[in-house]
Amino acid sequence: MTPDPYLSMDLLRFTTAGSVDDGKSTLIGRLLLDTKNIFEDQLEAVERASRLRGEDYVDLALYTDGLRAEREQRITIDVAYRFFATPKRKFIIADTPGHIQYTRNMVTGASTAELAIILIDAQKGVVTQSKRHGFIASLLQIPHVLVAVNKMDLVGYDQGVFQRIAAEYTAFASKLSAPSLTFIPISALLGDNVVQRSAAMPWYDGPSLLHHLEHVNVGASRNLVDFRFPVQMALRPSAGFRGFAGQIASGVIRPGEEVVVLPSGRASRVRSIVSYEGELAEAAAGDSVLLTLEDEIDVSRGDMIVRAGNLPQASAALQCTLCWMSEEPLNRHTPYILQHTTRQVRAHVDQLTYRIDVDTLHREPAQTLELNEIGRVRLVTTQPLYFDSYQVNRATGNFILIDPYSNNTVAAGMIRREDQEVADLTVANFSEKLATIRSSNVVWERTAISQELREQRHGHRAAVLWFTGLSGSGKSTIARLLERRLWALGCETFYLDGDNVRHGLNRDLGFSAEDRQENIRRVGEVARLAFEHGALTLCTFISPFRADRRFARSLLPEGRFLEIYVKCDLEIVKRRDPKGLYARALAGEIADFTGISSPYEEPEAAELVIESDLISAEDAVEAILAELAARGVVTG
Amino acid sequence: MSSYLRTHLQQLEAEAIYVIRETAAQFERPVMLFSGGKDSIVMAFVAQQAFWPGKIPFPLMHIDTGHNFPETIEYRDWLVQRLGVQLVVASVQQSIDRGRAQEEPGHNPSRNVLQTVTLLDALAEHRFEAALGGGRRDEEKARAKERFFSHRDRFGQWDPKNQRPELWSLYNGRKHLGEGFRVFPLSNWTEMDVWQYIRLKEIPIPSLYFSHRREVLRRDGMWLAVSDVITPLPHEQVESKIVRFRTIGDLTCTGAVESTASTLDAIILEVAAARVTERGGRADDKRSEAAMEDRKKVGYF
Numbered sequence: 001m002t003p004d005p006y007l008s009m010d011l012l013r014f015t016t017a018g019s020v021d022d023g024k025s026t027l028i029g030r031l032l033l034d035t036k037n038i039f040e041d042q043l044e045a046v047e048r049a050s051r052l053r054g055e056d057y058v059d060l061a062l063y064t065d066g067l068r069a070e071r072e073q074r075i076t077i078d079v080a081y082r083f084f085a086t087p088k089r090k091f092i093i094a095d096t097p098g099h100i101q102y103t104r105n106m107v108t109g110a111s112t113a114e115l116a117i118i119l120i121d122a123q124k125g126v127v128t129q130s131k132r133h134g135f136i137a138s139l140l141q142i143p144h145v146l147v148a149v150n151k152m153d154l155v156g157y158d159q160g161v162f163q164r165i166a167a168e169y170t171a172f173a174s175k176l177s178a179p180s181l182t183f184i185p186i187s188a189l190l191g192d193n194v195v196q197r198s199a200a201m202p203w204y205d206g207p208s209l210l211h212h213l214e215h216v217n218v219g220a221s222r223n224l225v226d227f228r229f230p231v232q233m234a235l236r237p238s239a240g241f242r243g244f245a246g247q248i249a250s251g252v253i254r255p256g257e258e259v260v261v262l263p264s265g266r267a268s269r270v271r272s273i274v275s276y277e278g279e280l281a282e283a284a285a286g287d288s289v290l291l292t293l294e295d296e297i298d299v300s301r302g303d304m305i306v307r308a309g310n311l312p313q314a315s316a317a318l319q320c321t322l323c324w325m326s327e328e329p330l331n332r333h334t335p336y337i338l339q340h341t342t343r344q345v346r347a348h349v350d351q352l353t354y355r356i357d358v359d360t361l362h363r364e365p366a367q368t369l370e371l372n373e374i375g376r377v378r379l380v381t382t383q384p385l386y387f388d389s390y391q392v393n394r395a396t397g398n399f400i401l402i403d404p405y406s407n408n409t410v411a412a413g414m415i416r417r418e419d420q421e422v423a424d425l426t427v428a429n430f431s432e433k434l435a436t437i438r439s440s441n442v443v444w445e446r447t448a449i450s451q452e453l454r455e456q457r458h459g460h461r462a463a464v465l466w467f468t469g470l471s472g473s474g475k476s477t478i479a480r481l482l483e484r485r486l487w488a489l490g491c492e493t494f495y496l497d498g499d500n501v502r503h504g505l506n507r508d509l510g511f512s513a514e515d516r517q518e519n520i521r522r523v524g525e526v527a528r529l530a531f532e533h534g535a536l537t538l539c540t541f542i543s544p545f546r547a548d549r550r551f552a553r554s555l556l557p558e559g560r561f562l563e564i565y566v567k568c569d570l571e572i573v574k575r576r577d578p579k580g581l582y583a584r585a586l587a588g589e590i591a592d593f594t595g596i597s598s599p600y601e602e603p604e605a606a607e608l609v610i611e612s613d614l615i616s617a618e619d620a621v622e623a624i625l626a627e628l629a630a631r632g633v634v635t636g
Numbered sequence: 637m638s639s640y641l642r643t644h645l646q647q648l649e650a651e652a653i654y655v656i657r658e659t660a661a662q663f664e665r666p667v668m669l670f671s672g673g674k675d676s677i678v679m680a681f682v683a684q685q686a687f688w689p690g691k692i693p694f695p696l697m698h699i700d701t702g703h704n705f706p707e708t709i710e711y712r713d714w715l716v717q718r719l720g721v722q723l724v725v726a727s728v729q730q731s732i733d734r735g736r737a738q739e740e741p742g743h744n745p746s747r748n749v750l751q752t753v754t755l756l757d758a759l760a761e762h763r764f765e766a767a768l769g770g771g772r773r774d775e776e777k778a779r780a781k782e783r784f785f786s787h788r789d790r791f792g793q794w795d796p797k798n799q800r801p802e803l804w805s806l807y808n809g810r811k812h813l814g815e816g817f818r819v820f821p822l823s824n825w826t827e828m829d830v831w832q833y834i835r836l837k838e839i840p841i842p843s844l845y846f847s848h849r850r851e852v853l854r855r856d857g858m859w860l861a862v863s864d865v866i867t868p869l870p871h872e873q874v875e876s877k878i879v880r881f882r883t884i885g886d887l888t889c890t891g892a893v894e895s896t897a898s899t900l901d902a903i904i905l906e907v908a909a910a911r912v913t914e915r916g917g918r919a920d921d922k923r924s925e926a927a928m929e930d931r932k933k934v935g936y937f
Binding site for chain 2: 007011083108112224233238241243245246275284286287342394395400
């Protein structure tokens with residue numbers, strides 16, 4: 001037998017969305033036809049139907065619009081799944097309708113997709129629906145978004161049209177969390193840039209649409225850090241054997257590893273990973289396996305087996321985003337059934353915080369959610385759920401709501417976090433304050449007023465507090481809390497955050513050692529300017545290299561630069577992973593990631609060490625305030 | 637750090653195992669349908685893995701039209717032995733005898749439509765709540781919108797406009813008394829995936845799939861195997877040809893293809909080069925543009 005490429009092909013699930021007449025069905029028909037995935041009898045059926053309609057071209061849309069009602073109305077009204085393969089990869093398309101009342105189908109298709117194709121008609125440009133599709137792709141955390149600007153043939157293959165659409169859509173997408181955005185100009189009807197690069201658009205030097213689909217990184221949305229094993233059923237084939245069947249939702253497991261069963265909290269070790277083809281040395285996210293444990297503990301459907309040092313969150317009050325999918329509107333008095341992993345609990349919507357207008361992205365007050373509406377809610381469940389935020393772990397952050405009377409699936413939900421209403425509100429107010437501080441241009445004016453005079457007026461001395469530590473160690477959390485305290489004390493503060501400067505000041509920099517050095521140099525200079533204006537300047541930067549931190553220190557007078565090392569165990573920050581970055585770094589998606597693929601050099605003589613895995617953010621702030629008082633920066 | 641990449645076949649297998657286990661966990665009385673075709677065979681082997689080292693915890697049901705290839709029955713009995721599962725046979729002949737169904741008029745009638753009656757009666761008689769089937773979404777355009785967990789009303793009917801949305805891998809099997817589900821663990825497999833899987837896992841399949849010499853006659857554009865239920869009309873010529881079957885259904889509606897493919901490798905090459913879908917050889921799908929959709933609505937698989 002010759003080695004068969006078929007046995008090493010991987011899989012990409014993607015979803016397509018477009019407005020009516022954007023040519024979505026034609027594009028799919030084109031992809032299937034040009035990759036020889038439509039058969040003669042299917043093509044004949046389409047030709048026959050086209051002739052019956054009196055059309056003089058083969059309407060490829062007739063192939064993809066499966067149900068009779070759709071063929072009659074000429075619109076796609078339900079999610080249809082299509083398949084095609086090239087020698088590199090197999091593709092599963094969730095073909096979802098773009099028609100206005102069918103947002104629920106788009107959410108359904110997006111839930112399993114790793115890539116979304118958003119079709120924009122070159123003649124019409126970016127329309128409301130294109131934005132809605134982008135919003136849903138971002139909401140469902142689809143890692144890759146491909147914008148296909150279609151019908152280029154009808155605009156004379158004009159580069160300007162393409163560029164205007166790309167610019168407009170990029171501006172819109174910057175408001176969303178769309179990790180990767182690609183634009184390709186195509187004509188689905190004529191096949192330009194669909195499978196082959198088109199000679200009609202020599203100005204376009206990117207890949208064809210199919211080439212992009214074949215080469216985009218798959219598995220990017222898999223979380224390989226947090227081991228989560230929702231138990232489907234316990235198997236007891238013989239007296240001495242007990243195994244727990246399930247599909248690994250995320251993470252990796254090996255025999256011998258310590259695990260905890262939730263909700264009982266009983267601990268054990270994995271004895272073996274059983275499969276039909278023998279015992280496995282290792283199993284990972286997506287694998288359907290059977291686990292046996294060293295100890296006889298009670299485990300049944302709905303339990304979750306996790307690694308001892310890496311527990312999910314547990315709460316019976318959740319902040320969630322809900323997409324309503326039923327004709328029956330949300331009823332706050334209905335005790336819905338919430339299905340999360342392999343578990344069902346009762347839940348009700350305790351509070352509807354706001355509804356999101358999917359066209360404008362505006363938040364608006366609402367009394368209920370109707371079909372196709374999306375909103376932020378607080379859910380209260382009868383028993384705690386074991387979950388991760390959807391952003392960190394799609395597999396354990398999603399759920400559906402089932403109507404207890406009709407048994408229909410009425411909503412799709414994504415968990416944002418445990419509900420902490422009060423904390424949430426203060427953070428919102430604080431961001432506004434911070435925005436005021438940031439936009440104040442007084443800070444940037446060069447005047448003849450000396451630093452000493454400023455300090456006198458402010459009632460405290462100026463200093464730079466330099467927070468360093470791993471991503472996720474808590475630098476920003478502590479610094480923000482501290483700034484709020486200082487603000488309340490009447491201090492002049494200035495806050496420089498690693499993520500924020502990379503959006504603007506340092507947007508041209510990457511994460512190589514050289515770029516990190518330049519990043520810190522610029523920030524150091526800005527910190528000095530703020531210092532000269534008398535501010536207590538808070539800087540939160542991973543700043544992994546000693547030499548760079550030494551440089552920042554060298555810009556300031558002795559005793560005015562306080563290096564604060566926010567120390568946290570790498571395993572713990574991996575587990576916290578508030579931005580989902582470690583998971584992506586471990587999946588190889590982010591290069592040069594500190595702690596994973598790039599080193600962190602610990603400070604040798606920091607002014608203060610905060611062990612954030614041992615003390616709370618509040619205690620950390622107290623410690624820093626005490627240090628500032630001891631140094632005479634602020635008066636105690 | 638290894639990448640933990642999985643091939644598409646590994647992913648499809650893991651998905652099918654998950655769906656089969658969900659069926660066993662969510663329903664008290666599931667059943668797995670066996671048609672004799674390669675899809676139901678692959679499903680049965682995947683089910684064996686899902687519960688290994690235990691046995692499949694539900695029976696296998698065969699809707700016997702009485703128009704089977706003898707090879708299918710032989711294979712069925714061997715499979716049941718090998719898996720150690722209980723076999724339930726529901727007979728179309730019995731439905732006819734009881735007056736529940738009526739034979740089509742004409743020469744060599746098809747019992748394809750009658751199967752639906754027998755299936756629904758058998759599900760009710762045994763109080764089966766969920767029936768696992770080997771249907772795939774790539775087979776036919778009405779199937780492209782089918783769910784993994786397909787809800788059926790009290791009459792076994794499918795309402796294409798009122799299907800439950802299926803999100804992530806959450807399958808909602810809740811139902812009222814008397815309602816049921818059809819479950820399709822191989823939804824995302826293609827014909828090629830099934831063949832490649834059979835080869836990879838060395839799954840034995842009925843000899844009908846391999847080329848052999850057989851007496852056939854040409855009818856409705858298909859080569860049908862001559863048998864008790866397919867007899868030549870005066871104008872029809874019986875010929876001896878080297879053929880094989882791409883799908884296996886009833887003798888009355890399963891067309892043979894001329895082929896010399898006698899190994900799995902040869903079959904796979906043939907499938908890769910094929911220009912006609914496997915269902916293109918099925919007379920039952922040719923009746924109207926929405927033939928499959930109509931049959932599904934009344935309870936067909």
